[in-house]
Amino acid sequence: MSLELALLSSHAPSLLYEDKVPDFQLSIVDAFHQQRAKIKALKPDVLVLISSHFLTNWNHYVDATPFHKGFLTAREHPDMIANIPFDYPGDEELANDLAEAGKQAGIPVVSFNEPTYIWDYGTLVPLRYYIPDGDIPVIDLSCNMSASLEETYRWGQQIGKVLRASKKRTVFASSGALSHHLTRGRSNMPTISEKALDDRFIQLLVEGNYVTAWEMLPQFSVAADVESGGRHVAALLGVLGQDEFHASYLGYAQSSGSGNPHFFFELK
Numbered sequence: 001m002s003l004e005l006a007l008l009s010s011h012a013p014s015l016l017y018e019d020k021v022p023d024f025q026l027s028i029v030d031a032f033h034q035q036r037a038k039i040k041a042l043k044p045d046v047l048v049l050i051s052s053h054f055l056t057n058w059n060h061y062v063d064a065t066p067f068h069k070g071f072l073t074a075r076e077h078p079d080m081i082a083n084i085p086f087d088y089p090g091d092e093e094l095a096n097d098l099a100e101a102g103k104q105a106g107i108p109v110v111s112f113n114e115p116t117y118i119w120d121y122g123t124l125v126p127l128r129y130y131i132p133d134g135d136i137p138v139i140d141l142s143c144n145m146s147a148s149l150e151e152t153y154r155w156g157q158q159i160g161k162v163l164r165a166s167k168k169r170t171v172f173a174s175s176g177a178l179s180h181h182l183t184r185g186r187s188n189m190p191t192i193s194e195k196a197l198d199d200r201f202i203q204l205l206v207e208g209n210y211v212t213a214w215e216m217l218p219q220f221s222v223a224a225d226v227e228s229g230g231r232h233v234a235a236l237l238g239v240l241g242q243d244e245f246h247a248s249y250l251g252y253a254q255s256s257g258s259g260n261p262h263f264f265f266e267l268k
């Protein structure tokens with residue numbers, strides 16, 4: 001057993017610089033600190049992260065690049081997220097194992113080794129909190145928008161199998177919002193209906209009722225426009241399985257109409 005911890009986090013652009021986070025998102029900064037403390041105490045060998053901003057077609061991608069290094073200027077916010085350096089080791093061997101496990105399950109998963117690949121901010125924002133010193137290897141995964149939620153859930157199950165079987169101590173992280181019907185105005189909350197759906201989904205996770213959360217996800221994703229169509233959540237639920245992990249709910253904040261909960265999931 002070497003899948004030791006799972007995480008759900010958000011990545012609003014306003015979180016990039018901790019000293020500039022608006023008051024209504026400070027609960028998320030506190031949640032990130034709790035997640036960082038867990039990672040620091042665990043000292044994992046690798047962290048695998050699926051980002052709802054690494055959106056691909058046809059294939060699920062696994063970044064097997066041995067060193068992730070570059071500068072990110074985000075297409076969505078080139079003024080707010082500009083020229084942000086990143087420098088993290090990767091894990092080519094485990095990345096290739098993940099891709100192979102996907103293929104063996106009949107899922108189109110492709111690994112790539114491309115040093116010029118520039119990360120998205122859904123990957124980088126959480127990592128700046130999780131691993132501020134860049135001293136833990138990272139494997140980033142895409143959300144494949146051609147894949148159904150069911151296929152993405154099965155891909156998550158395969159990821160979970162590989163991480164559990166690994167001799168390395170691993171952490172899995174999912175980066176993205178729940179409700180994500182974006183509106184202009186950073187402090188805007190989700191609508192009452194979207195917030196009610198977020199609350200119910202969060203409650204299911206808190207109760208450890210991952211099976212019912214998975215049953216809820218398809219309709220929830222459509223009704224509340226869940227980020228990435230819910231794929232980063234489907235992968236997380238696939239990794240978690242049914243009853244192995246205990247959830248700790250760390251906080252929630254809005255960002256431009258989206259709903260952003262943070263969790264960690266520890267082995268019981």
Ligand SMILES: [Fe+2]
Pocket residue numbers: 011052053122176177227
């Ligand atoms: Fe996002």
